[in-house]
Amino acid sequence: MRTTLFAVLILFCSLQLLAQRHMDPKMIEAIKSKKVAFLTEQVELTSQEGQKFWPVYNELEKARLDLMDRKRDLEESTEDKSVNSEDAYRKLAGEMVGVHMKEAKLAEEYNAKFLSILPAEKVVKLYRSERKFRSFLMQEMRKNDGERPAK
Secondary structure (H helix, E strand, O other): OHHHHHEEEEEEHHHHHHHHHOOOOHHHHHHHHHHHHHHHHHHHOOOOHHHHHHHHHHHHHHHHHHHHHHHHHHHHHHHHOOOOOOHHHHHHHHHHHHHHHHHHHEEEEEEEEEEEEEOOOHHHHHHHHHHHHHHHHHHHHHHHHHHHHHH
């Protein structure tokens, strides 16, 4: 279960980072709005649950993005000529694993927070719904790519 959750977390964060780097702010806000609506419906959040849930979820999203930025910086550092020895690569590899471990700790920490706000069934629905939303978003992007005129 933890491995699956970790893989889903990494995929989700990667998609968010990609979206933030290549889309205008209006598009990002539109996606966030769709996500809130989608998750609210799929998880069947009541207004009372939503008031407690969304601030915590937004904290998680911010922390995920911070970790993704760190991971991206580490990955981009491999293009830097200063990383040119076995020791430098070992250090970089350790730092990359450290980021993955922080992501796993974050998932564990926020799982406990979510369970203190929502019934376990809704927390599981949340994790499934995040995956469903990524699929939905990818379908939308593919559909929109197909509608663009060829250059």
